[in-house]
Amino acid sequence: MTEAMRLDGIRPGRLGEEDLARNFDDLHPRFDPHEALVAADRCYFCHDAPCVTACPTEIDIPLFIRQIQAGQPESAAKTIFDQNILGGMCARVCPVETLCQEACVREAAEGKPVEIGRLQRYATDSMMQAGEHPYSRAAETGKTVAVVGAGPAGLACAHRLAMHGHAVTIYDARPKPGGLNEYGIAAYKTPADYAQAEVDWLLKIGGIRIETGRKLGDDLTLEQLRADHDAVFLGLGLTGVGALGLEGEDLTGAENAVDFIATLRQQDDLTQLPIGRHVVVIGGGMTAVDAAVQSKLLGAETVTIAYRRARERMPASRWEQDLAASHGVRLMFNVAPHALHGEGKLREVELAYLGDDMAPTGEKVTLRADQLFRAIGQKLEAVEGLDLDGGKIAVTGAGRTSLDGVWAGGDCAAGGEDLTVTAVAEGRDAAEDIHARLNA
Amino acid sequence: MADLTTDFVGIKSPNPFWLASAPPTDKEYNVRRAFDAGWGGVVWKTLGAEGPPVVNVNGPRYGAIYGADRRLLGLNNIELITDRPLETNLNEIKAVKRDYPDRAMVVSIMVPCEEEAWKAILPRVEETGADGIELNFGCPHGMSERGMGSAVGQVPEYIEMVTRWCKQYTRMPVIVKLTPNITDIRKPAEAAAKGGADAVSLINTINSITSVDLDSFAPEPTIDGKGSHGGYCGPAVKPIALSMVSEIARAEATRDMPISGIGGITTWRDAAEYIAMSCGSVQVCTAAMTYGFGIIKEMTAGLERYMDEKGFATIEDFRGMAVPNVTDWQYLNLNYVTKARIDQDLCIKCGRCYAACEDTSHQAIAINPGRVFEVIDEECVACNLCVDVCPVEACITMERLEAGTVDPRTGKVVEAAPADWTTHPNNPMAQAAE
Structure with missing residues (x-):
């Protein structure tokens, strides 16, 4: 423990450059070729494989693993990209322990699934590092499509549309494309500026223009987009963050986890990034875990995740929970924030214990806290003219909204889990639906 | 395509x-x-x-x-x-x-x-x-x-x-x-x-x-x-x-x-x-x-x-x-001389090459202190068995001796020109090279 770690308040430089570099290094380093072959040889090439069923993009996993076995990781990559053009990012960030790897028959047989995620990364990295982009555009159709949001859904949609020969313009509010891949995922899952490298690689298809700094609702209206284009796809994500609604929430140090992660991801020099000595994260999803673990990696002395329900209900997988615990993050269950205390600056967080019925038991506990991160979920920032379903854009079929010629997918659309891989599937399927419509 | x-x-x-x-x-x-x-x-x-x-x-x-x-x-x-x-x-x-x-x-x-x-x-x-x-x-x-x-x-x-x-x-x-x-x-x-x-x-x-x-x-x-x-x-x-x-x-x-x-x-x-x-x-x-x-x-x-x-x-x-x-054995170039080389960075020190060579071949691999396995060029006949039994791909390779160098096993200079059994002096049927 460095001396800087024992200083109260929110301050940078708790850890030195070397420690930070090690802490934020690749969580799952890439397999070397021998490791990849050993891992690939464990695949049974199951018929109607459960792993494929468990993958929202339905990658032909046994086929791509067999292609690695047969000495062609690039052919494996093609199999992956055919279904999931962001297969490289998904290999890094998918909660495989609840998707393909949970379904692997070797998980059932031995408790040790085939390491599908790392094999997928091995394959996709092989092709991308060779600079190969295996798709080319169909003849120009003369049709134009507006895609709002350069996150996983928007990018997947744009790529598939471009392949079919349509001209795509992507509008994104942020300075860089990538969406949550660029701004919302733990740095150690996607180091070396992978998100931008992946966007650059994806754009090699041609026919896609990206306009950053364009936010729907500012100078960009849905009405105008519909008028100017043959179709519109909305992959807006969820950008609204709710407050806890507690006394003391205006104290310095009470922040949104997504803002913290976004700042961290854009920070070139992590020694300059301030972090509290004592950090409390409210929430139980992947964002909570990403914020908590990264707080610890930046040098926070104590980090606590406070989740209102029991462990079994926690949206973050057991694997993610254990990842947090292994970094020294304390997990508290059945607790909800009751009050934030301090004078100008946050000093402590008072938590109330909840029963299984979510009612307070009356017991309370107070934790020291210089910094608190809200990770209680994001909300859709309303778009005028669209029907909603449970606070998200209502869709039918492959992402058709209530407005003709407007599709939606990813986190902003109702249905499906809020995962990168789900967003890719929805973007891709909407693109096929748009293509069918434009061709009709 | x-x-x-x-x-x-x-x-x-x-x-x-x-x-x-x-x-x-x-x-x-x-x-x-x-x-x-x-x-x-x-x-x-x-x-x-x-x-x-x-x-x-x-x-x-x-x-x-x-x-x-x-x-x-x-x-x-x-x-x-x-x-x-x-x-x-x-x-x-x-x-x-x-x-x-x-x-x-x-x-x-x-x-x-x-x-x-x-x-x-x-x-x-x-x-x-x-x-x-x-x-x-x-x-x-x-x-x-x-x-x-x-x-x-x-x-x-x-x-x-x-x-x-x-x-x-x-x-x-x-x-x-x-x-x-x-x-x-x-x-x-x-x-x-x-x-x-x-x-x-x-x-x-x-x-x-x-x-x-x-x-x-x-x-x-x-x-x-x-x-x-x-x-x-x-x-x-x-x-x-x-x-x-x-x-x-x-x-x-x-x-x-x-x-x-x-x-x-x-x-x-x-x-x-x-x-x-x-x-x-x-x-x-x-x-x-x-x-x-x-x-x-x-x-x-x-x-x-x-x-x-x-x-x-x-x-x-x-x-x-x-x-x-694909040819007959008798036409294989006998002046193609190779030696096994062990890449110490890739070696995982399992010793399988040593066991194979020491027990069943030519005693051409030494175990040096710290389980460092090294080829003894004086003994290596380049049989390839160590390559075949090594669990690490490309850890052991067969490297060709350049023409003009001396093969420490035979003490002979490696010839540049190919020569096969048909012209070898030990072959009773050999025809003298013209």
């Missing part, structure tokens, strides 16, 4: 991958599924003569040999030719060929060694619209006891005779399928050529007993306490098959004979190796029986990528390219 289409003795298919005559091609249902999955062609499971069909055992037909993690390496079978009526098969062949006109439909046939039997069945097969026939002179079990299958394939005169009948009674291309259960594979191939065969295919299965049950003392697979030898196939037989293919591809009398390669083809790479060894089509069975028809996607995508990377536009562009490099 590479073009995988093939024209093998007039039989066209969208890719060189055919399913071999075997259980996967015994029924319309299977063959339709295979074609839907992307297979380029099939050799329909062997038809017998009109009349009551053969019967199969009602106990286990297959036995297996496994590698680590229960990976199937070899499969043995005692199944006979099709046990369904001739008419049923012919009707199904016709229906499938009609619906998949672009796929190769070859029909395997095995009838008694009598002219009338062949004369009777050939027009009926031709009537299905099939693209060609394959003469099953290979099955080593059951049928051979009745004077068919390998019993014919082991007698070159019979091969020539039956082939001639077939060429006489049908216009379809005739492929003769050879048994490997013979001393010199060139002889039956020559006989097929003499009889007018359009092509040969090989290998059929190898006589085998996969294992013996040590409680019942019966061979596996066991039928009521007894077992019979079967035919062995799968990845384990590939080296045997490749060698036999090369023999036919090199022999004076058969070098222009088209070959359909069979034996352990499991991935695109195996297929490419057979093609490089002159095969114009390849046949697959065990890999499909182990993993299902879906493996064809790996095979076609893999072959296509390989060809693209190499700049081969068609199969013909690289077919046979390995044949000139």
Whole structure:
């Protein structure tokens, strides 16, 4: 423990450059070729494989693993990209322990699934590092499509549309494309500026223009987009963050986890990034875990995740929970924030214990806290003219909204889990639906 | 993008991958599924003569040999030719060929060694619209006891005779399928050529007993306490098959004979190796029986990528390219001197190279302090055993000594000019170099 770690308040430089570099290094380093072959040889090439069923993009996993076995990781990559053009990012960030790897028959047989995620990364990295982009555009159709949001859904949609020969313009509010891949995922899952490298690689298809700094609702209206284009796809994500609604929430140090992660991801020099000595994260999803673990990696002395329900209900997988615990993050269950205390600056967080019925038991506990991160979920920032379903854009079929010629997918659309891989599937399927419509 | 289409003795298919005559091609249902999955062609499971069909055992037909993690390496079978009526098969062949006109439909046939039997069945097969026939002179079990299958394939005169009948009674291309259960594979191939065969295919299965049950003392697979030898196939037989293919591809009398390669083809790479060894089509069975028809996607995508990377536009562009490099031992360059080199960064210090070399070879590896394994050049004969047993790929490599350097083992200067056994002083038959 460095001396800087024992200083109260929110301050940078708790850890030195070397420690930070090690802490934020690749969580799952890439397999070397021998490791990849050993891992690939464990695949049974199951018929109607459960792993494929468990993958929202339905990658032909046994086929791509067999292609690695047969000495062609690039052919494996093609199999992956055919279904999931962001297969490289998904290999890094998918909660495989609840998707393909949970379904692997070797998980059932031995408790040790085939390491599908790392094999997928091995394959996709092989092709991308060779600079190969295996798709080319169909003849120009003369049709134009507006895609709002350069996150996983928007990018997947744009790529598939471009392949079919349509001209795509992507509008994104942020300075860089990538969406949550660029701004919302733990740095150690996607180091070396992978998100931008992946966007650059994806754009090699041609026919896609990206306009950053364009936010729907500012100078960009849905009405105008519909008028100017043959179709519109909305992959807006969820950008609204709710407050806890507690006394003391205006104290310095009470922040949104997504803002913290976004700042961290854009920070070139992590020694300059301030972090509290004592950090409390409210929430139980992947964002909570990403914020908590990264707080610890930046040098926070104590980090606590406070989740209102029991462990079994926690949206973050057991694997993610254990990842947090292994970094020294304390997990508290059945607790909800009751009050934030301090004078100008946050000093402590008072938590109330909840029963299984979510009612307070009356017991309370107070934790020291210089910094608190809200990770209680994001909300859709309303778009005028669209029907909603449970606070998200209502869709039918492959992402058709209530407005003709407007599709939606990813986190902003109702249905499906809020995962990168789900967003890719929805973007891709909407693109096929748009293509069918434009061709009709 | 590479073009995988093939024209093998007039039989066209969208890719060189055919399913071999075997259980996967015994029924319309299977063959339709295979074609839907992307297979380029099939050799329909062997038809017998009109009349009551053969019967199969009602106990286990297959036995297996496994590698680590229960990976199937070899499969043995005692199944006979099709046990369904001739008419049923012919009707199904016709229906499938009609619906998949672009796929190769070859029909395997095995009838008694009598002219009338062949004369009777050939027009009926031709009537299905099939693209060609394959003469099953290979099955080593059951049928051979009745004077068919390998019993014919082991007698070159019979091969020539039956082939001639077939060429006489049908216009379809005739492929003769050879048994490997013979001393010199060139002889039956020559006989097929003499009889007018359009092509040969090989290998059929190898006589085998996969294992013996040590409680019942019966061979596996066991039928009521007894077992019979079967035919062995799968990845384990590939080296045997490749060698036999090369023999036919090199022999004076058969070098222009088209070959359909069979034996352990499991991935695109195996297929490419057979093609490089002159095969114009390849046949697959065990890999499909182990993993299902879906493996064809790996095979076609893999072959296509390989060809693209190499700049081969068609199969013909690289077919046979390995044949000139297969030679007799006596012509191998004895001045090609190599030594094993161990990459210390890759070495995991398991010591398998040491055990192999110290116990069974030339005591050419030293264990230095800290389990550092190093080659003793004075002893290394470059046998390659250490490379073969090393679990780490490319950790041990064989490096060539440059001409002009001294081989520490022999004390001789490595000569630049090649020299082989034919001119070696120890060879009593040696001819002095002029």
